[in-house]
Amino acid sequence: MxxxxxxxxxxxxxxxxxxxxxxxxxxxxxxPDYADVRAGRIDAGYLESNDCRKCHEGNYATWHATFHRTMTQEANPKSVLGDFERDNTITYQGVRAEMVREDGRYWMQLTG
Missing domain, CATH: 1.20.5 (Single alpha-helices involved in coiled-coils or other helix-helix interfaces)
Known part of the structure; x- marks a missing residue:
């Protein structure tokens, strides 16, 4: 008992x-299946598009066919199309955006 x-x-x-x-x-x-996927560049802190492509071929194909693929690249002299060398600014709805390049990095400084 x-x-x-x-x-x-x-x-x-x-x-x-x-x-x-x-x-x-x-x-x-x-x-997730991608938990062990390593970024192409460890110091970047994010995955590159080819890492995503391995598991998401359809999404990659539609993304790659659009202009979005050029907007998500690392900013470097080959990928940045804007003129960061001269005094370039734009003001929109009271906010001033200035394109600047400091120490080889590209920035948009917003004021207003």
Missing amino acids: MTPRFALAVATGVSTSLAIALVAATIYLTT
Whole structure:
């Protein structure tokens, strides 16, 4: 005959085991497939488009066919089309945007 204390211990053990199994299964099933994908450049802090392409070919194809692919590149002398060398500013709705280049990096400084 099972004592109430023993029954409680068994129930607690079974409940704890089920809870651990549920947490483990949830972690396993919700870990994205790309979790182990490394960015092309570790110092960049983000994935490159070819990393995404591996799992999302259709999305990559439609994105690549648009102008968006040129707007999400790393800013460098080959990818930046604007003239950052002269005094370029634009004011729109009271906000002034100035294109500046400092230490080889490109910036839009907003004031107003």
